[in-house]
Amino acid sequence: MDEWWDVVDASGGATGATFRRGDSGWPAGSFHLVVTICVHRADGTVLVTQRAPTKEFAHGWEFPGGSALAGESGTAAACRELREETALEVAPDALQWVGRFTEDSALVDLFTVREPARSTVRPAPAEVMAWKWLPASEVVELRQSGVMADPWGPRLDAMWPAAMATIRSGGEPPAVQLEAHRDSWETDYQREASRLVAALGDRVLAVEHIGSTAIPGLEAKPVIDIAVRVAVDTDPLALGPLLAATGYTQHRSGPKNHGVYTRERDGARTHILHAFASDQWDECNQRLFRDKLLSDPTAVARYREVKTRAARSSDGRAYTAAKSQVVQQLLDEERAARGLASVTAWDK
Known part of the structure; x- marks a missing residue:
């Protein structure tokens, strides 16, 4: 089944164009929206998943997530990706937006969310080969060990401090989040x-x-x-x-x-x-x-x-x-x- 993305500008605004995943000729200077979700528990652990062998960046560890589909908001995409990969069901208003990292052709939004009550992680074999709850303090060690999926190094460097602040505050993001200057x-x-x-x-x-x-x-x-x-x-x-x-x-x-x-x-x-x-x-x-x-x-x-x-x-x-x-x-x-x-x- 074809996967279509909205083509957006540097601020995430719609350009009116769409693009089919896998096609050549991505429009220069444009982006598509990618979402990723850090699920955390009251004990301070977070959910990390290992990519299936058939996927790009196979065997790499990451937070659940993926590309937003055409016509889909960031929160809707985050809920869908989390459900498809782990069977966890969360409401859009439960998500806390942490920040955004700009890549060559993607705007990567990171959300945090508390593990939903009475839920069980049931990974989709086509997406996830393994999963674990990891102390949030050890996420940086996981990144430094070299086992995370390739895109995740720069993303973590840019957004993990703000994510940690959100998790420590019980899910409420810091009121003011300063970011390094971006061209x-x-x-x-x-x-x-x-x-x-x-x-x-x-x-x-x-x-x-x-x-x-x-x-x-x-x-x-x-x-x-x-x-x-x-x-x-x-x-x-x-x-x-x-x-x-x-x-x-x-x-x-x-x-x-x-x-x-x-x-x-x-x-x-x-x-x-x-x-x-x-x-x-x-x-x-x-x-x-x-x-x-x-x-x-x-x-x-x-x-x-x-x-x-x-x-x-x-x-x-x-x-x-x-x-x-x-x-x-x-x-x-x-x-x-x-x-x-x-x-x-x-x-x-």
């Missing part, structure tokens, strides 16, 4: 900017990449922040209907001096759009803060130290509050260098 964030921004220009037309005068993902080498949450300057006769707080087709919704509790619109995938925020009136653009704090970080390596170091420490907070509001002092200091420095008066930093 693909700039590519993602460029693609998203093109979509926004197409949607807004002559109502937008400029589009720029802002936020930590715009700063090379700086750790960040995997959320792309974008600033747009709207035309003089356009209300930045009234772009909702124009942006709806691109997947954005208005963020009602955001700042009131400009429009804020967010885009999500499987319940996780992926993009934040900040829309500014034309006369706000030159003194916009978000742009000035970005410029400070781009031009001053010591500012990046100061900000990194604070945000890394703040990321250990138990909630997102505490993270933002912990950063507020250094953000204000750096913003004041940039505004003073431009001959601008100090103003209160934005409330994100």
Whole structure:
């Protein structure tokens, strides 16, 4: 039976194209979604499976998972793959999304989930030749021993610390997860900017990449922040209907001096759009803060130290509050260098 995948962009957005597994001619610069699931128990052990001899990467150990089928969400694919490989049945809302790893042609999403009650692992022989419950602390040792399926080394290096934090917290993911800077964030921004220009037309005068993902080498949450300057006769707080087709919704509790619109995938925020009136653009704090970080390596170091420490907070509001002092200091420095008066930093 043919297996078809959705072709998606770097942010996981649908391109409208599909691809049949095994065919040649994969579209360059495109991706398909892969899911993997770490099932854990209350005693801190996790389920690992060994790939069947007839499969690619035969005999390699891994977490259950596979490619999402055309039309399938990440959570639906995770539930299906877990059921097909192990006979474990979980509900989509029981899954906790941990993070994403970008490969040459795949976006790999890692989920964690508690072992469902009164369940028994019954591996499908065509998929799994062996399985075991392994202490979570020994997963890295398994990776270092060289017996894991080839793709899993880089995936574990990138995502296992966040997965461990989720497991230790009893299944709730840390509120703030910083990731090493990715070059693909700039590519993602460029693609998203093109979509926004197409949607807004002559109502937008400029589009720029802002936020930590715009700063090379700086750790960040995997959320792309974008600033747009709207035309003089356009209300930045009234772009909702124009942006709806691109997947954005208005963020009602955001700042009131400009429009804020967010885009999500499987319940996780992926993009934040900040829309500014034309006369706000030159003194916009978000742009000035970005410029400070781009031009001053010591500012990046100061900000990194604070945000890394703040990321250990138990909630997102505490993270933002912990950063507020250094953000204000750096913003004041940039505004003073431009001959601008100090103003209160934005409330994100």
